[in-house]
Amino acid sequence: MTSSDYLFKISDLEVSYGSIAAIKGISLEVKKGEIVTILGSNGAGKTTTMRTISQLLKAKQGSIIFKGHELTKLPAHKVVSLGISHSPEGRRVFNILTVEENLMLGAYTKSKVDLEILNWVYDLFPRLQERKAQLAGTLSGGEQQMLAIGRALMSKPELLLLDEPSLGIAPILVKAIFTQIRKIAETGVTVLLVEQNARAALKLANRGYVLEVGKIVHSGSSEELLSSKRIQEAYLGKQK
């Protein structure tokens, strides 16, 4: 496979917090149209990886290439206009702004808000439309997650970064949100999904990487990972 097949490629990435290494040389690629997941338990370095892609954290080593652009040289606010949107861990919605204001901010880099996209987001998550005048902080956790994803879609991204959309959300809503993520991907948006909820993530994704203390220890198609003994024991809660 030549490198031009990839929309997005991380090579030998290292990230540290002060003197503590959190990411210790990882490489991964994502092809256009794929849903790729990064699995790993708490503290593995998933969020660090996502924040480094968005340049909220700066890499110590390595490169992150998206459509020929070296992201590590950019300030964080320049990343979204290239076509990468990040729905961060813990949702980080603007709690004292309204739902609609949050969505408008998602289109901040656009000179005009694209009403087609806004309507698409409202179609995907009708509750956002019902609550558009409400302060985001008054939404339930699941609704805030919908808002975070909707907000990320407003910039019309080619690559959508989702950091633990299932975190702290009722199982029924997790299911609903994952269904909508599949719908989003079907429109051609490439998705990089970080999850601790390995089963749900692998059901959705084409491929996955497994991160353990800052290193990728496994990778493969979702079927391969789902049937691997080690993954089953470590992440899918199956007994030997």
Next chain:
Amino acid sequence: MDIFLQQLVNGLTIGSMFALIALGYTMVYGVMKLINFAHGDLVAGSAFVGLFVFSELLGGQISFAVVLGVFALTIILISLLGFTVERLAYRPLRNAPRLSAVVSALGASMVIQNGIMLIWGPQMRIFPELIPTIIWDIGGVVVSLIQVLIMVLSMLLMVGLYFFVEKTKIGTAIRASAIDQDAARLMGINVNNIIVTIFIIGSSLGAVGGLFIGLYYRGITFNMGWQYGLYAFVAAIMGGIGNIPGAMLGGILLGLFNAFIAGYISSTWSDAFTFILLIVILIVRPTGILGERVAEKV
């Protein structure tokens, strides 16, 4: 009743000035979580710069155009100074511990205050009478043209600022940056530019406040920024630091409170009562009158 109405007018006048100055503290705090101690000295600097612009640059002859020129040039110069303070004193410390930024803020305050003293001297200077002293006596209540101008212009500026922050795209970006800077960056907002914008707006409003102080009190001293800055800072805290309508409300209330203490008790007591009021408000509402608008995190 006469005293009441008279002190109402006086209180609204000084309250408008407090409010204009308080906005500078509160907007910077909102986004940077930093008290810009240099802000009061910028206000003082504005009165001196206004004096200088009038007598040295614009020829010292009063006309409508010259008064407009004094306001425009002073606002520009003081915003440049605010911009410079941000660049030199705060930006290099963006990721440093809070305490370093506080020390730097105090340092910037001293540099500006001493700068004013070195340029214009330690003695009191008299601000020019740019606005003619026209006084109306309305049923025993004395109202001057300057008071009317201060109240009306402050109100217009505050309403304008409110709409800018609530209704425009940049205003929404300012509010977003105040809530969560990293999330704002993910939206594509250049938070550094937002901070510069806030410093320029805050300094401009402070510059107007400084000119009003000059016009209203006439006597200006190099260290008066400390006094007015403190009042405005108290107003910002009373209203809820970081909250823009809160600073407006806090300023007006503090002005009225001061005027009534001066009218019914004695002006020598107004400082003491101001701080008692602050303490009472903070006991009853620790986040200030309008506080942080609460939206519980789930």
